[in-house]
Amino acid sequence: MSNLIAVDAGGTSTRAVVLTPEGVCRGYAAAGSGNPISSGPDHAAREVAGAVRSALHHAGGGGADGTTVLAMAGARTHASTDWITAALREIGVEGRIVLESDLLATFCSGAWEPDGYAVVAGTGSAAIRVRDGRQDLSADGLGWLVGDDGSGFWIGRRVVRAVAAQLDRRGPDTELTPRLLAALDIPNDASAGPDGDGRPEALRLLLEAVYGLRPIELARFAPLVFAAGADPIAESIVADARTALHTTLSAIDTRSVRGPAVCGGSVLGVLGLSVHGLSGVTEVRTVPDGAVGAAVLALRDNGVPVDRDVFERTRDTLAALRATAS
Amino acid sequence: MSNLIAVDAGGTSTRAVVLTPEGVCRGYAAAGSGNPISSGPDHAAREVAGAVRSALHHAGGGGADGTTVLAMAGARTHASTDWITAALREIGVEGRIVLESDLLATFCSGAWEPDGYAVVAGTGSAAIRVRDGRQDLSADGLGWLVGDDGSGFWIGRRVVRAVAAQLDRRGPDTELTPRLLAALDIPNDASAGPDGDGRPEALRLLLEAVYGLRPIELARFAPLVFAAGADPIAESIVADARTALHTTLSAIDTRSVRGPAVCGGSVLGVLGLSVHGLSGVTEVRTVPDGAVGAAVLALRDNGVPVDRDVFERTRDTLAALRATAS
Numbered sequence: 001m002s003n004l005i006a007v008d009a010g011g012t013s014t015r016a017v018v019l020t021p022e023g024v025c026r027g028y029a030a031a032g033s034g035n036p037i038s039s040g041p042d043h044a045a046r047e048v049a050g051a052v053r054s055a056l057h058h059a060g061g062g063g064a065d066g067t068t069v070l071a072m073a074g075a076r077t078h079a080s081t082d083w084i085t086a087a088l089r090e091i092g093v094e095g096r097i098v099l100e101s102d103l104l105a106t107f108c109s110g111a112w113e114p115d116g117y118a119v120v121a122g123t124g125s126a127a128i129r130v131r132d133g134r135q136d137l138s139a140d141g142l143g144w145l146v147g148d149d150g151s152g153f154w155i156g157r158r159v160v161r162a163v164a165a166q167l168d169r170r171g172p173d174t175e176l177t178p179r180l181l182a183a184l185d186i187p188n189d190a191s192a193g194p195d196g197d198g199r200p201e202a203l204r205l206l207l208e209a210v211y212g213l214r215p216i217e218l219a220r221f222a223p224l225v226f227a228a229g230a231d232p233i234a235e236s237i238v239a240d241a242r243t244a245l246h247t248t249l250s251a252i253d254t255r256s257v258r259g260p261a262v263c264g265g266s267v268l269g270v271l272g273l274s275v276h277g278l279s280g281v282t283e284v285r286t287v288p289d290g291a292v293g294a295a296v297l298a299l300r301d302n303g304v305p306v307d308r309d310v311f312e313r314t315r316d317t318l319a320a321l322r323a324t325a326s
Numbered sequence: 327m328s329n330l331i332a333v334d335a336g337g338t339s340t341r342a343v344v345l346t347p348e349g350v351c352r353g354y355a356a357a358g359s360g361n362p363i364s365s366g367p368d369h370a371a372r373e374v375a376g377a378v379r380s381a382l383h384h385a386g387g388g389g390a391d392g393t394t395v396l397a398m399a400g401a402r403t404h405a406s407t408d409w410i411t412a413a414l415r416e417i418g419v420e421g422r423i424v425l426e427s428d429l430l431a432t433f434c435s436g437a438w439e440p441d442g443y444a445v446v447a448g449t450g451s452a453a454i455r456v457r458d459g460r461q462d463l464s465a466d467g468l469g470w471l472v473g474d475d476g477s478g479f480w481i482g483r484r485v486v487r488a489v490a491a492q493l494d495r496r497g498p499d500t501e502l503t504p505r506l507l508a509a510l511d512i513p514n515d516a517s518a519g520p521d522g523d524g525r526p527e528a529l530r531l532l533l534e535a536v537y538g539l540r541p542i543e544l545a546r547f548a549p550l551v552f553a554a555g556a557d558p559i560a561e562s563i564v565a566d567a568r569t570a571l572h573t574t575l576s577a578i579d580t581r582s583v584r585g586p587a588v589c590g591g592s593v594l595g596v597l598g599l600s601v602h603g604l605s606g607v608t609e610v611r612t613v614p615d616g617a618v619g620a621a622v623l624a625l626r627d628n629g630v631p632v633d634r635d636v637f638e639r640t641r642d643t644l645a646a647l648r649a650t651a652s
Contacts, residue, residue: 137524138523139494140494142529142533143533145536145544146487146533146536146537147487147490149496157471160471164472168468170465170466170573170576197454197463197464198462198464199463206472207469210472211471215471251494251496
């Protein structure tokens with residue numbers, strides 16, 4: 001084994017790491033969405049292979065023949081690696097390709113310990129319990145329509161509905177209204193539109209804009225709740241999101257699995273995780289993504305035990321590479 | 327003027343009425359979805375023209391040359407009648423075609439008075455205020471993603487999320503779970519599935535079933551809350567829906583517009599309307615659909631004043647026709 005390859009393939013961006021079996025990261029590169037479910041297999045394969053090729057190049061060239069790890073959402077239900085095999089072979093990456101859960105990669109990005117929890121809230125939301133280094137129970141991650149409580153979509157939907165309710169006289173005034181209308185380039189004009197139903201033109205334009213999006217894109221309005229200051233509506237959405245994520249983690253929390261809760265995702269990074277009343281969580285750690293964890297999983301899947309030393313070497317050498325890459 | 331034509335074109339069924347300028351209903355027929363927005367213009371035109379042709383036939387044949395009224399959702403925003411003109415001309419319906427709001431047709435199905443309110447909760451939900459026989463203000467009706475509080479979709483979504491939360495250990499047990507799983511032909515088996523994430527197979531099958539539907543189809547699960555007996559989750563969904571519809575009506579309620587609130591839609595029919603604290607609503611009336619109101623609007627749009635006598639004649643002669651039609 002010379003080079004090992006680890007990929008953290010997300011819905012908006014992908015990170016590829018080239019590392020030695022000792023956990024020294026030697027190459028790093030990022031690319032666009034590498035998730036075959038959300039972006040289509042052809043697009044995802046191009047992005048993943050592109051990131052790996054750049055990372056190999058930065059590592060000084062050469063291929064890789066160990067087990068390659070690809071951490072991504074939906075790894076459990078979409079077990080096939082057919083979509084990516086040929087693209088990796090073409091750039092000299094031989095050997096087995098193993099899919100791992102993005103949540104497990106989040107956990108391993110922040111913990112070398114075998115037991116603990118990971119909680120992610122970005123566009124969606126989910127939590128897992130990790131025992132002996134493997135995911136043994138998960139909670140939520142059920143998607144925008146059925147679950148994803150406290151996620152970016154969940155918050156963004158609440159924002160849109162609160163603003164529409166104000167414009168429709170059904171809900172209280174909120175600071176979210178001028179902010180959402182500005183985000184959508186809609187003039188914040190309360191006068192009635194030409195429709196003749198007595199409602200402001202801004203409401204009609206809001207409906208037109210929102211129904212022109214895919215539902216999941218409402219997640220882009222989540223950050224507005226963090227910028228709205230002391231607005232009671234924004235504050236109640238934030239409080240409810242925090243409670244929802246606490247409930248999700250509570251569902252899998254147990255005294256018999258004690259360890260850190262590793263937090264990931266842009267929304268959770270701002271919300272912060274409450275661990276009040278939980279019995280298994282010993283501390284909270286936050287990571288920017290699953291890149292370190294994908295590298296840790298690549299080491300383990302190649303038979304390398306990852307203790308605290310190896311974990312810290314992997315984490316710190318990757319951080320150094322990323323500092324120069326950006 | 328011999329025959330006048332009125333059509334109440336809904337998203338699931340369409341009703342056509344043939345009546346005299348005196349308000350005597352002489353022909354009636356029903357057909358499938360006549361809404362060009364939800365069903366496509368070709369399908370809608372076929373259903374509307376089919377219903378009108380049958381109603382004319384039952385009325386003893388002949389065409390119509392007055393103004394034809396078509397009451398439908400979206401009448402205000404989709405002003406064109408191009409999709410239906412040719413199909414009506416073909417069956418002898420000449421004259422102008424006027425689109426009217428389905429909510430105004432609901433109001434006129436239950437009230438000859440010039441002022442009042444209409445509230446509808448079926449798949450969606452909305453309310454209007456009527457002044458001098460015309461809609462002067464509306465509330466909600468903003469669609470499943472942005473509004474429709476208390477609607478069938480709104481309730482059905484809550485049902486699905488409550489059941490998923492129970493199966494995911496995040497929410498309390500609810501009687502809705504066995505009922506929803508039975509409705510979807512999913513075995514109610516709490517044992518873990520083969521996925522290895524520790525969650526019941528029923529949850530995976532629920533996700534598969536729900537994400538296989540168009541979101542709006544979640545409305546079909548709304549009736550489950552009315553059948554779930556003394557279940558606290560079902561009861562809280564029902565209470566919240568009632569509150570939401572009260573809030574919608576409150577937004578347009580005013581002391582200066584006093585009159586009946588006419589209720590329509592399958593969900594509101596079961597929920598019942600609370601008018602606590604409202605200042606303009608004098609009484610609550612419930613109608614099965616907008617057929618009588620479409621006929622009333624056809625009379626008015628042809629210059630016939632509709633007082634209490636004409637209204638009751640229209641309503642009662644139509645009821646007699648429908649009793650024999652079914």
